[in-house]
Amino acid sequence: xxxxKAKQNEEQIPEMRDDRIAAIQIGEGAVRGRIVRxxxxxxxxxxxxxxxxxxxxxxxxxxxxxxxxxxxxxxxGRLLVQAHGTNEGAVSLLVAESTSTGHIRAYxxxxxxxxxxxxxxxxxxxxxxxxxxxTFAMTIDSDIHKERYQGIAAIAGDxxxxxxxxxxxxxxxxxxxxxxxxxxxxxxxxxxxxxxGLMIQRVAGDETRGxxxxxxxxxxxxxxxxxxxxxxxxxxxxxxxxxxxxxxxGVRMDTPRTVKAECNCSRARLLETIKxxxxxxxxxxxxxxxxxxxxxxxxxxxxxxxxxIGL
Numbered sequence: 129x130x131x132x133k134a135k136q137n138e139e140q141i142p143e144m145r146d147d148r149i150a151a152i153q154i155g156e157g158a159v160r161g162r163i164v165r166x167x168x169x170x171x172x173x174x175x176x177x178x179x180x181x182x183x184x185x186x187x188x189x190x191x192x193x194x195x196x197x198x199x200x201x202x203x204x205g206r207l208l209v210q211a212h213g214t215n216e217g218a219v220s221l222l223v224a225e226s227t228s229t230g231h232i233r234a235y236x237x238x239x240x241x242x243x244x245x246x247x248x249x250x251x252x253x254x255x256x257x258x259x260x261x262x263t264f265a266m267t268i269d270s271d272i273h274k275e276r277y278q279g280i281a282a283i284a285g286d287x288x289x290x291x292x293x294x295x296x297x298x299x300x301x302x303x304x305x306x307x308x309x310x311x312x313x314x315x316x317x318x319x320x321x322x323x324x325g326l327m328i329q330r331v332a333g334d335e336t337r338g339x340x341x342x343x344x345x346x347x348x349x350x351x352x353x354x355x356x357x358x359x360x361x362x363x364x365x366x367x368x369x370x371x372x373x374x375x376x377x378g379v380r381m382d383t384p385r386t387v388k389a390e391c392n393c394s395r396a397r398l399l400e401t402i403k404x405x406x407x408x409x410x411x412x413x414x415x416x417x418x419x420x421x422x423x424x425x426x427x428x429x430x431x432x433x434x435x436x437i438g439l
Contacts, residue, residue, distance in 0.1 A: 183238050195325070198226035198227060204228050208269065214261055220239065234425065255288050303348075304330075306325065402421065
């Protein structure tokens with residue numbers, strides 16, 4: 129689908145709904161990227177009220193980033209965004225996973241006392257305040273190949289996007305700009321998490337594209353005007369936002385793909401994992417004659433009898 133410079137063409141484009149992601153191309157192809165808008169899928173992945181608001185916002189950023197990068201995979205697999213914190217912060221671990229088919233899940237581990245300390249010092253804590261001077265990692269896990277590819281960067285700046293931009297710039301030599309927004313809006317009489325993200329990258333110049341620096345500088349300057357609310361506002365569809373931002377250069381958007389919250393944990397897989405432990409270890413797991421295992425991502429609890437685990 130194409131967002132042309134003519135206003136009547138922009139109005140004819142079908143709306144990109146919530147829980148969708150799409151590839152975009154700006155100008156003559158010198159700048160490419162992706163846009164994502166999440167509603168119910170993000171609300172479900174964050175578990176509603178499962179996490180304190182600052183932790184949920186940070187985890188939501190990780191979910192958006194994982195979805196943006198995973199959608200570019202050319203093979204079946206998953207992309208994990210991880211952040212490991214230090215004692216200076218309150219969040220010791222963030223994990224967001226997105227598959228190439230658009231399934232997302234997320235988990236955060238935090239310390240309540242440390243979070244209270246951080247919030248006392250920062251009314252609106254940044255990523256670095258919440259995590260500390262920790263590490264940021266993106267891991268690509270292929271369903272076909274056994275090897276994993278992982279890129280690591282330092283936690284720097286106010287948002288996880290700053291760490292991701294630094295990684296692309298230094299490790300991949302791909303100039304990148306990322307804007308992520310997570311907020312809780314009142315819908316149907318109750319608060320629900322929403323999120324939106326836009327990532328653009330400069331494509332290497334060639335005979336067809338020529339010098340791409342001017343196109344990149346223009347797109348980067350325009351993106352700097354983007355506001356958080358514009359990425360999550362239900363009244364502003366993503367394709368209309370793209371037109372508002374890049375109509376002078378021209379922008380194309382591919383057919384949006386669906387994103388949904390879905391955990392791949394299963395009772396059978398958990399049982400097989402428990403059975404890999406030796407007999408004494410399995411006995412030590414028993415409480416009142418049963419073993420209880422909870423998935424950290426979806427928070428679903430599974431109970432196994434002693435007989436089921438081979439005792």
